[in-house]
Amino acid sequence: MTRAISLHDVSKTYTSKGPRVVDRLSLDIAPGEFLVLLGPSGCGKSTLLRMIAGLEEITEGELLLDGEYANDLPPAGRDMAMVFQSFALYPNMTCRDNIGFPLRIATPAADPRPHVDATARMLGIEDLLDRFPRQLSGGERQRVAMGRAIARRPSAFLMDEPLSNLDAKLRTHLRAEISRLTRDLGVTTVYVTHDQSEAMSLGDRVAVLRGGVLQQVGTPRTVYALPRNVFVAAFIGTPRINLLRGLVRAPLGGAMTIRLGTQSLLLPEPLSRDHQLLRVQQGREVVVGLRSEAVRIAAPSAARPGEVPLTGVVEHLEFQGHEVLVHVDTGSSPAHVPELEAARPDRRPVRRRRRESRVQERLRERAGALRGAPVAVLDRPAEPAPPPPAAAQPRLPGDLVVRATPDLALRPGVQVPLLVDLAHLFVFDHHGERVCPAPERAPDLTE
Numbered sequence: 377m378t379r380a381i382s383l384h385d386v387s388k389t390y391t392s393k394g395p396r397v398v399d400r401l402s403l404d405i406a407p408g409e410f411l412v413l414l415g416p417s418g419c420g421k422s423t424l425l426r427m428i429a430g431l432e433e434i435t436e437g438e439l440l441l442d443g444e445y446a447n448d449l450p451p452a453g454r455d456m457a458m459v460f461q462s463f464a465l466y467p468n469m470t471c472r473d474n475i476g477f478p479l480r481i482a483t484p485a486a487d488p489r490p491h492v493d494a495t496a497r498m499l500g501i502e503d504l505l506d507r508f509p510r511q512l513s514g515g516e517r518q519r520v521a522m523g524r525a526i527a528r529r530p531s532a533f534l535m536d537e538p539l540s541n542l543d544a545k546l547r548t549h550l551r552a553e554i555s556r557l558t559r560d561l562g563v564t565t566v567y568v569t570h571d572q573s574e575a576m577s578l579g580d581r582v583a584v585l586r587g588g589v590l591q592q593v594g595t596p597r598t599v600y601a602l603p604r605n606v607f608v609a610a611f612i613g614t615p616r617i618n619l620l621r622g623l624v625r626a627p628l629g630g631a632m633t634i635r636l637g638t639q640s641l642l643l644p645e646p647l648s649r650d651h652q653l654l655r656v657q658q659g660r661e662v663v664v665g666l667r668s669e670a671v672r673i674a675a676p677s678a679a680r681p682g683e684v685p686l687t688g689v690v691e692h693l694e695f696q697g698h699e700v701l702v703h704v705d706t707g708s709s710p711a712h713v714p715e716l717e718a719a720r721p722d723r724r725p726v727r728r729r730r731r732e733s734r735v736q737e738r739l740r741e742r743a744g745a746l747r748g749a750p751v752a753v754l755d756r757p758a759e760p761a762p763p764p765p766a767a768a769q770p771r772l773p774g775d776l777v778v779r780a781t782p783d784l785a786l787r788p789g790v791q792v793p794l795l796v797d798l799a800h801l802f803v804f805d806h807h808g809e810r811v812c813p814a815p816e817r818a819p820d821l822t823e
């Protein structure tokens with residue numbers, strides 16, 4: 377039977393005065409679901425997995441397995457199998473004995489052979505059964521480790537970065553195998569990774585963690601299309617989302633615009649509900665997020681409804697084979713959001729942080745002035761400084777990466793027309809929270 381796993385306000389501290397490495401986290405995992413825990417190194421993914429497995433004590437909060445309180449249930453009583461990054465096979469046992477080991481522990485009197493053979497067939501490793509782990513490649517070892525987890529038909533799989541010791545090609549291959557196997561078996565799976573593409577391709581849902589705090593949980597499509605904050609937006613998706621410093625202008629009786637450095641995005645009238653949400657940001661600095669597919673190189677005359685024009689100068693081309701990533705200078709400034717993007721939020725007192733950030737700000741500005749490239753600081757006062765006289769105007773660096781087909785004749789220095797699809801424009805406030813679009817923008821996605 378496959379398990380429902382629920383975490384209610386679960387926290388973990390390793391020492392009495394230590395920080396919460398998992399911080400009041402609540403999550404419901406449905407029976408048969410494939411849930412991926414995703415986040416940067418040290419965000420608490422493994423700790424959470426180990427608490428579910430019973431290998432780590434829960435400091436606060438509740439773990440429920442099929443609705444039953446399970447904080448104190450010993451690991452063996454949870455009927456879960458773990459697969460680790462390090463394979464963790466017994467070196468002095470053959471693959472057959474490795475796979476059969478949990479079966480022999482569970483029911484010593486029963487012959488494990490039929491189960492082991494069936495499992496090996498499922499994984500395509502029948503030929504490896506009489507070999508020792510040292511006689512196997514990394515991919516084969518991980519298959520055997522999977523076999524050991526599968527053989528006794530647990531009610532949940534807990535996988536801790538099982539593919540990260542393998543090369544890229546094998547990882548992709550085994551990813552597909554894991555997906556097929558877990559779906560065929562219909563077993564609840566919790567899978568830890570810091571690799572966003574792995575998370576997106578495997579998970580029914582993805583739970584994004586930062587500094588022990590759950591940022592967002594949703595289907596891969598939802599977390600990509602409606603990231604709740606800058607951290608999720610920047611962590612998910614390749615190439616990385618373009619984050620630009622913007623300023624909302626909503627003059628009474630005038631058209632609303634988002635200023636991006638030297639150019640503006642004109643929001644079409646009548647304003648959509650999403651864009652109406654931006655009124656409260658009037659005069660404030662915001663972070664504009666544009667994924668590379670939200671902008672295309674095309675003339676204004678080719679604009680579809682909802683697309684608005686910009687122009688830019690090609691700075692750099694990254695040839696990818698099937699496409700080219702075009703780095704364009706649009707005269708905008710990249711939003712400087714290290715605090716919002718950092719693996720761990722800065723928990724130091726605000727006053728101390730402000731003092732430091734003012735010093736850092738001055739240093740950054742000085743460095744920017746030297747390079748002729750001012751860098752945006754998010755927590756700065758809203759109104760930007762008046763532009764310097766044209767002659768003295770420093771060159772603003774562009775920060776827009778756009779996808780293009782390889783047949784487009786482009787080279788650095790060429791000016792290109794751009795169209796921005798407003799339906800794919802994200803606006804984040806100064807706390808990094810998404811203001812726009814609202815969920816109604818994508819009715820087939822739920823938050």
Ligand SMILES: Nc1ncnc2c1ncn2[C@@H]1O[C@H](COP(=O)(O)OP(=O)(O)OP(=O)(O)O)[C@@H](O)[C@H]1O
Nearest residue numbers: 390391397415416417418419420421422423424570
């Ligand atoms: N046994 C321990 N004692 C004290 N601190 C620990 C212990 N295990 C983990 N930590 C700390 O808890 C935090 C979360 O660690 P954890 O291993 O859960 O993160 P993770 O997201 O799985 O990281 P990675 O992807 O690098 O494995 C880290 O700051 C880590 O240093």
